[in-house]
Amino acid sequence: MAGIYIHVPFCYTRCSYCDFYKTTDQQFKDEYIKALCKEIELNRSFLLNEDIQTIYFGGGTPSTIKVEEITVIIKAIKKHSSLKHLQEFTLEINPDDVSDEYIGGLVDLGVDRLSMGIQSFYDVHLRKMNRRHNAKQAKEAIRIAKENGITNLSIDLIYGLPYMTFEEWERNVQMAIESGVQHISAYHLTFEKGTLYYDYLKKGKLQEVPEESSVKQFDYLVKELSCAGFEHYEISNFSLPGLESKHNSNYWTGQKYLGLGPSAHAFDGKNRSWNVRDVRKYITALEGNETYFEKEELKEIDRYNELIMLGLRTKYGFNMSLLDGFNTTICTFFNKELKRQISSNNVMLEDGFCKVADNRKMITDRIISDFFFVDED
Template structure:
């Protein structure tokens, strides 16, 4: 089993908080599509011999692509894979790109899941984040998607915004629940270098909210979504039973995936590779048969740290028996750290797995860091 990730780097505007690779140069689209199709051809052997079960268009803003442009990419993939066997085909969309015609066109191509970047249902928040849509457009987009064939939809929310009151956060969570979507991803604002918000932080125009407020917002999210029937299957992801993101779950469980497009990452046979993080350079490299990615073979400590980082973010946790696959030094290190973390109540043991309990989820990153193994050489 394997998945395909397609990075669509194009955005009409730059959101104030986002550090994902993107470009606002729409003139590169046609050459970008040619380059992606060329990259598909170069990976024909992988595509022909793997059981592709998930495809994910991420970005950037994939919904900046016209229907015929999306179709060109999917049709080219069909030269090598049977897309009728794909269980989950996800498209990230921005609310103001959603129309009846656009959703109907995506559904006809096999798209059966949307991930909608809403972030907030409060107009003031959206303007400050430099989002293109407003709250009403977000609400309309959810309705239009449902009415035109999308039965599996995820929406994104952001909490930890310096200018957001607790009452506004409660309102966002409640409207997300009332929207009857099947999946909600909620991320705490982080100030990433290279973003406008990072500059604002350094200049004192914005400040991180106190940790206690972050905990209060996260606890409210956990409790309300639990009451509404959502499963917190990964620290930032909540789903109605059976509607967990299959593609993202594959990342967390070590399933192979091929990344296409500028900045896309791949994981194949213990090798990690990453495409050049520049659309122009990506296009140039593919058009001239040049090198468009770098790669590395993961060491034992790399694989262990990835297992810890991804496993402890999930509700299931780490399968303790999987630690037997590593060298004796790492096994000893893990077992010693496990005893310490259990004694502190930071992880619990459950049916052969170790996991972070709900009361400690806000410090998951710290717990993961403690479990990380660093080579001495």
């Protein structure tokens, strides 16, 4: 299964925590669309030779571009691929961009899944994060999306906020469940370099939440969503049965995907490539027939580490049969680390898969790091 990721870099405002590539300068939209269509043309061999089954518009804020502009992009893709086997078409959307007209246009275009950046149902939290919407708009956006035919709706929540009480987190989770959405992505706040929150952390204006508080919030999330019928299929993602994100699941199982737009990444099974992280440079390069991306062939160590990172994040775990393709040194290292992790009750073996234990999910990143092979040469 191959997928297409399209990065829309435009945002009206900058959220305090976000480190994804974005720009608040809207003047390049027309040039961006033209450059994107040219990049699609340059990747026609991928589109012709792969069975495209998922499309994902991410950002930035994809809902800053009009339905007519999205239509132009899809038409450019259809020139080289029928999309007859398309199984999922996702677009990330901000709550205050939601309207009956906009959602109706997206549905007519074929969008069948929305990922909505709610983050919190408390206005005080949203203001501190510099989100554009308020809690009332968030609830209204969910209602409008559902009434206009979106039956696979995902919302994002953030926990580990320094100014959020446990009681507020409890209420956020309950309101998410009560909203009737089919998918919930919950991410712990991270202080990424280059963000406003990172600067606040360094200046002492914000402090990281104690680990025990984060664990308590995470455990509550997992318990309540499980009781509500959600499956915890990836460390940060929960869905009702059968409604996992097909596109993101492809990433976690190492499938091919084409990345389009500034900062987008792509993977063809052996090579990783990434586009320039600047919309103006991206446009200029494509207009001038210049190179707009970098590319590298993954080394054996990189392939092993990536399979570990992706596999252990999911409910399925790491398929140990994949070790058959690696050298003896890497396999010996893995088996030694596996014994150590099992003795610490961090992982378990099940039907040929190495899985993180349910009560260790919160430290998944730490466990993954322990499994990473580092070439000391």
